[in-house]
Amino acid sequence: MKKRITDIVTIIFGALIFALDVNLFVIPNDFGEGGVTGVTIILYYLFHWSPGLVNFIFNSILLVIGYKFLDKQTTIYTIIAVVFNSLFLYLTEGWTIASHDLMLNAVFGGVFAG
Numbered sequence: 132m133k134k135r136i137t138d139i140v141t142i143i144f145g146a147l148i149f150a151l152d153v154n155l156f157v158i159p160n161d162f163g164e165g166g167v168t169g170v171t172i173i174l175y176y177l178f179h180w181s182p183g184l185v186n187f188i189f190n191s192i193l194l195v196i197g198y199k200f201l202d203k204q205t206t207i208y209t210i211i212a213v214v215f216n217s218l219f220l221y222l223t224e225g226w227t228i229a230s231h232d233l234m235l236n237a238v239f240g241g242v243f244a245g
Contacts, residue, residue: 142208143215148243150219153182155228156240164244167193171220183221187213 149168157164157172164172171185190213198206230236 138208139211142212146212146215147219150183150216150223151226152240152243153220154223154226156236156243158182159227160233160236160240162237162240181221181224183217183219183224186220187217190217 167189171182
């Protein structure tokens with residue numbers, strides 16, 4: 132039980148760090164990402180749709196499709212990660228950092244995403 136709680140806290144903390152990366156470094160500097168987050172960012176650039184909502188919808192669709200391939204624990208952890216990543220993307224959407232140095236922002240964006 133202690134390991135599961137530690138895993139869940141780690142997943143939630145990682146979701147927060149990644150959401151901060153997207154909202155503080157990637158989106159304000161017109162950078163890109165890969166995967167679902169990349170599609171989410173592209174749709175934000177084109178239509179100004181909420182990254183948190185779009186991320187939640189796309190990841191939910193993928194989770195439903197992949198449900199039969201994942202075991203129970205992986206499915207639960209994935210649901211937690213999707214929910215908290217989308218929630219943190221939504222909650223930190225308006226946050227900014229007053230830095231216009233693209234190289235510095237790219238380095239910090241890479242560190243936060245990693």
